[in-house]
Amino acid sequence: xxxxxxxxxxxxxxxxxxxxxxxxxxxxxxxxxxxxxxxxxxxxxxxxxxxxxxxxxxxxxxxxxxxxxxxxxxxxxxxxxxxxxxxxxxxxxxxxxxxxxxxxxxxxxxxxxxxxxxxxxxxxxxxxxxxxxxxxxxxxxxxxxxxxxxxxxxxxxxxxxxxxxxxxxxxxxxxxxxxxxxxxxxxxxxxxxxxxxxxxxxxxxxxxxxxxxxxxxxxxxxxxxxxxxxxxxxxxxxxxxxxxxxxxxxxxxxxxxxxxxxxxxxxxxxxxxxxxxxxxxxxxxxxxx
Amino acid sequence: xxxxxxxxxxxxxxxxxxxxxxxxxxxxxxxxxxxxxxxxxxxxxxxxxxxxxxxxxxxxxxxxxxxxxxxxxxxxxxxxxxxxxxxxxxxxxxxxxxxxxxxxxxxxxxxxxxxxxxxxxxxxxxxxxxxxxxxxxxxxxxxxxxxxxxxxxxxxxxxxxxxxxxxxxxxxxxxxxxxxxxxxxxxxxxxxxxxxxxxxxxxxxxxxxxxxxxxxxxxxxxxxxxxxxxxxxxxxxxxxxxxxxxxxxxxxxxxxxxxxxxxxxxxxxxxxxxxxxxxxxxxxxxxxxxxxxxxxxxxxxxxxxxxxxxxxxxxxxxxxxxxxxxxxxxxxxxxxxxxxxxxxxxxxxxxxxxxxxxxxxxxxxxxxxxxxxxxxxxxxxxxxxxxxxxxxxxxxxxxxxxxxxxxxxxxxxxxxxxxxxxxxxxxxxxxxxxxxxxxxxxxxxxxxxxxxxxxxxxxxxxxxxxxxxxxxxxxxxxxxxxxxxxxxxxxxxxxxxxxxxxxxxxxxxxxxxxxxxxxxxxxxxxxxxxxxxxxxxxxxxxxxxxxxxxxxxxxxxxxxxxxxxxxxxxxxxxxxxxxxxxxxxxxxxxxxxxxxxxxxxxxxxxxxxxxxxxxxxxxxxxxxxxxxxxxxxxxx
Numbered sequence: 001x002x003x004x005x006x007x008x009x010x011x012x013x014x015x016x017x018x019x020x021x022x023x024x025x026x027x028x029x030x031x032x033x034x035x036x037x038x039x040x041x042x043x044x045x046x047x048x049x050x051x052x053x054x055x056x057x058x059x060x061x062x063x064x065x066x067x068x069x070x071x072x073x074x075x076x077x078x079x080x081x082x083x084x085x086x087x088x089x090x091x092x093x094x095x096x097x098x099x100x101x102x103x104x105x106x107x108x109x110x111x112x113x114x115x116x117x118x119x120x121x122x123x124x125x126x127x128x129x130x131x132x133x134x135x136x137x138x139x140x141x142x143x144x145x146x147x148x149x150x151x152x153x154x155x156x157x158x159x160x161x162x163x164x165x166x167x168x169x170x171x172x173x174x175x176x177x178x179x180x181x182x183x184x185x186x187x188x189x190x191x192x193x194x195x196x197x198x199x200x201x202x203x204x205x206x207x208x209x210x211x212x213x214x215x216x217x218x219x220x221x222x223x224x225x226x227x228x229x230x231x232x233x234x235x236x237x238x239x240x241x242x243x244x245x246x247x248x249x250x251x252x253x254x255x256x257x258x259x260x261x262x263x264x265x266x267x268x269x270x271x272x273x274x275x276x277x278x279x280x281x282x283x284x285x286x287x288x289x
Numbered sequence: 290x291x292x293x294x295x296x297x298x299x300x301x302x303x304x305x306x307x308x309x310x311x312x313x314x315x316x317x318x319x320x321x322x323x324x325x326x327x328x329x330x331x332x333x334x335x336x337x338x339x340x341x342x343x344x345x346x347x348x349x350x351x352x353x354x355x356x357x358x359x360x361x362x363x364x365x366x367x368x369x370x371x372x373x374x375x376x377x378x379x380x381x382x383x384x385x386x387x388x389x390x391x392x393x394x395x396x397x398x399x400x401x402x403x404x405x406x407x408x409x410x411x412x413x414x415x416x417x418x419x420x421x422x423x424x425x426x427x428x429x430x431x432x433x434x435x436x437x438x439x440x441x442x443x444x445x446x447x448x449x450x451x452x453x454x455x456x457x458x459x460x461x462x463x464x465x466x467x468x469x470x471x472x473x474x475x476x477x478x479x480x481x482x483x484x485x486x487x488x489x490x491x492x493x494x495x496x497x498x499x500x501x502x503x504x505x506x507x508x509x510x511x512x513x514x515x516x517x518x519x520x521x522x523x524x525x526x527x528x529x530x531x532x533x534x535x536x537x538x539x540x541x542x543x544x545x546x547x548x549x550x551x552x553x554x555x556x557x558x559x560x561x562x563x564x565x566x567x568x569x570x571x572x573x574x575x576x577x578x579x580x581x582x583x584x585x586x587x588x589x590x591x592x593x594x595x596x597x598x599x600x601x602x603x604x605x606x607x608x609x610x611x612x613x614x615x616x617x618x619x620x621x622x623x624x625x626x627x628x629x630x631x632x633x634x635x636x637x638x639x640x641x642x643x644x645x646x647x648x649x650x651x652x653x654x655x656x657x658x659x660x661x662x663x664x665x666x667x668x669x670x671x672x673x674x675x676x677x678x679x680x681x682x683x684x685x686x687x688x689x690x691x692x693x694x695x696x697x698x699x700x701x702x703x704x705x706x707x708x709x710x711x712x713x714x715x716x717x718x719x720x721x722x723x724x725x726x727x728x729x730x731x732x733x734x735x736x737x738x739x740x741x742x743x744x745x746x747x748x749x750x751x752x753x754x755x756x757x758x759x760x761x762x763x764x765x766x767x768x769x770x771x772x773x774x775x776x777x778x779x780x781x782x783x784x785x786x787x788x789x790x791x792x793x794x795x796x797x798x799x800x801x802x803x804x805x806x807x808x809x810x811x812x813x814x815x816x817x818x819x820x821x822x823x824x825x826x827x828x829x830x831x832x833x834x835x836x837x838x839x840x841x842x843x844x845x846x847x848x849x850x851x852x853x854x855x856x857x858x859x860x861x862x863x864x865x866x867x868x869x870x871x872x873x874x875x876x877x878x879x880x881x882x883x884x885x886x887x888x889x890x891x892x893x894x895x896x897x898x899x900x901x902x903x904x905x906x907x908x909x910x911x912x913x914x915x916x917x918x919x920x921x922x923x924x925x
Contacts, residue, residue, distance in 0.1 A: 011724065013760050042744045045561065050752070057749060058761050061724060063741035064749035065560060066761070067553065068583050074550040078557025078565065079741070081541050082515055086561065086742055104553075107546040263536035271562040271740065273539045275512030275685075281678035284506060284534065288496040289319075289673070 022173030022199030033183035049096035053120030070100030122201035167193035220247030293346035300363025305428025310341035321490025327353035351810025385411035422464035433469035437476030507642020514563035517554035548573035566592035585625025590649035608884020609662035611857035629835035633809035664807035734777030789841030794827030801849035885910035
C-alpha cells in the first residue's frame, strides 16, 4: 500500500496516538480500503465512540462523527436509516463496543443494519490509563483488578456469530494490508459486518504485544477456510491462545438488511424527501372525527 | 348543570373501561358537544380499579371536574370507591347481576344508596351481551346502555361501535351492534331521561384526540421523518401512532433497544438531515441526558419530548406530574444552548409538533418539549380548523443546499434552503484549512449547515470541543470562541422566537394564576369563575420556558395583581425559575404532587385560602382513596 493512493482521505490533523500504537495501522487500512473501493470522502460517514481509537475520523478527510462512549452504533443506525446511500463505518474500542455499548452491539447485530463495525480491541482501557476491559483475559492484573480479573473475557467474534451476524471477521493492526482487504469485504457486504481488530496498546498492555500476536496469528485464507461454512466458522471463532485465526470467519450473503425492509425507504433515502410536498393529510384528521 | 354532563366510568383494568369511555366520548363529540376526558389508571394490565371521567357541554372544556352526574359501574368496587364523589341526585348505572350487598368486601348497601338520593339504574348488561352476542361484549352493552340513559341516539352509538370493531370483521361488528342496540333500548325504557339530560349540541363535527396524537399530527405536518423511541408510558402513543402511518407518510419509526439508543438514533438521523425526534417520560429522559449534550455541542437539531409523570424512580408511575421543568433546563453535563417549550392544551401540542422542528433547525440545538400524562392522554374535542396540516410552515434555518457550499479564500459561500431566516447573519469568518467549516463562528451563533453526502462540504463533528471545521481541539481561544458562538444562539432565539407568557383574562386583574403546561386548563376555568363573581382574575401561561423570557415575564407580573403559582410539583419549579430569572417572587403557591390532575374546584378552594393569607398550599386531591385494594385480595 502506498500513502499516495489514499491521499484523498488525508487531512492536516496529526494523530495524537502514542508512537507504535496499533491505531496507525488501522487508520492506514481504512483509508486504503475506501480508496480501493472508489468511495469518495463525501459519500462516507465514519462514526466513532470515545477513546484513543475513536479519534480516527478526526484524522481522515471524511464526514466524521465522534459521539459518546459506547453509543456510535446507535448514532450510526439513525444515520443509516435517514440516508442509506451513505457508506457508514463505525470505529470504536472494546470498551465502547462490548462494554458500555454492549446492548447496542447485540441489537445492531440482530438488526443487520448495513454498517461496517471496526472494533479496535486492545484488551485494555488505555485512555483512562490501564483498567481492564470486557476483552481483558481472566486473571490479568490491571489497576482495577489488582488481584486479577475475575470475569471471563468476552469473545466478540463468537458472540456476534451466535447472535446471527451476517459478517464476522478478525484482523490484526500489525497487518494493515490484510486488514484493508478485510475492510473492503466488510464494506462491500450488505448487512452488519463486525471486524474485531487486535490492536496492541504499547503502553498499557505489555502482554498482547505485536510480537505476542505475530507468534500466534495465522490467516484463514491461507488455511483454506470457507467463511460460508458455519461449523468451520464456529470452530475458528473459539480458537485463541496458541493459534489465533485472522480473516473473514463467517459470511452469509443475501440476508435482507434492516433498511431494505422498511416500506418508507423504498423510494430512496429519507433525507431526499420534500417536506413541503405533503401526502394528503385530510385522511389523518378524519381518523379522529 | 344544564349545559354540561359529567360521566364517570369505572371498573377493573381489562374490563373495557377505556373503550366504553372512548366510544361514549366519540358519540358525544359527534353529537356536536365539546368533550374532555380524563383517564385514571394504575400500573397493571389486568385487575385493579381504573376509571375514566368524561365531561361534555356546549362550551369548550379544558379540565376535569369532580363530581360526576352519572357513574357507570362495572364492578361493585366502582360504586364503593366513588360513592363519596357522587352528589345527591346523581345516578349509578350498573349490571343488575352485580351483588351490591356483598358486605364482606364492600361498604355498599342499596338502602344507603337510596338514602343518599342516588338514582340506581340496574341494566342486565351481562345477560344482554350473552343473549345478543357473547359475554365478552359487556363493554359494548355498557356503552349502549349509557347512550340509552343519557339520550345519545342509537345511531351514534352504533356508528362508534362499528368503527371500533371494523377491523375484526362483519360477524363481530354485527354482534356488537346487536348488543349495543338491545342495551340502548332496555336502558332507555327503564331509566331514560335521568336527572341530568344531555345538553343540546351544535351539530358541528370536531376532532376528538389527546395531546400525544395531536403532537404526532403536528410532527407529521412539520416533516418529521424519523422517530426512535423506547416504549414508556405515557409517551408511547406518539411512536405507536407514527408507526401506524409511517409507510404512507415517509417516516421511519424505530423501536430502539433502550432510551439511550433511541435518542442517539434520532441524533444520527438528524445529523444527516432528517427531521428526527424521540419521546419518553422522565425516567427515560434521565437516560438520554448525556446524548442531549452531544446534540448540543455537535449542533444537531434534535427534538425530545418528555411526557412527564412520576416514577420510576421517584413517584407514581401512572400519575401525572409537572416536576421535570428544572431538570429539563439543566439536563446533561456542561453548558450548551437548548430550547424548552411546554404546550398546555391539545391545540398547543399540535403546534409544538411542528414548531419544535423549526426551532431545532433554526438554532441547530436540542428542543425539549415538556408535556405531561394528563395532557398526553386526556381526549379533548378541537375544531378541525385548528389543525391546518397543509399550512404548517417549514423553516429549515441555515441548511445549505447540496453542492452549493464552497470554500473560497477563507470565507464560505452558501445558499440556504427554506426561508433561511436564521442564516441571514451566518457569515463565516476565518477557519483552519481543510474540511468544510461546519462550525463557522457567526454573529448569530448559527453556522451554515450542509449535510453529510454533500460533495462540496465534507465535515467532521465531535462531541468534544472542536475547531470551526470540526477537528478536536483543547486550544483555549478556540474553546472560548466556540462556547460564545454556541451560547449566542439562546440570545438569538430569545429575540426572534421565544414567546412572552400569555395572559388569559382581564388586563388589570385582582389576582393572577401563574401556570405552565396542562394546569392552564383548570386555571382558566377558575379565573373565569372568579371574574364572573366580580373579582377580575387572570391566568399567566408560560409556554416557552427556555431561554426564559425574563423581561416579558417581569412586565406581565407587574400588572398581575396578587400572583399565585399553580403547579403540579412539590417545590414550585416555575416560581423558582421566575425568581431566578427576574428576581421576583410569586405571592402565593398552590402545589400538588399526589399525581391527580387539578380540578377547577380544588384550585378554587385553594385560591380562597390563598386570598385569606396562606402563602403555600399543598393540595391533596379529592379523588377517592383506594385503601381497600389489598383487602379485596385478602378476602377473596
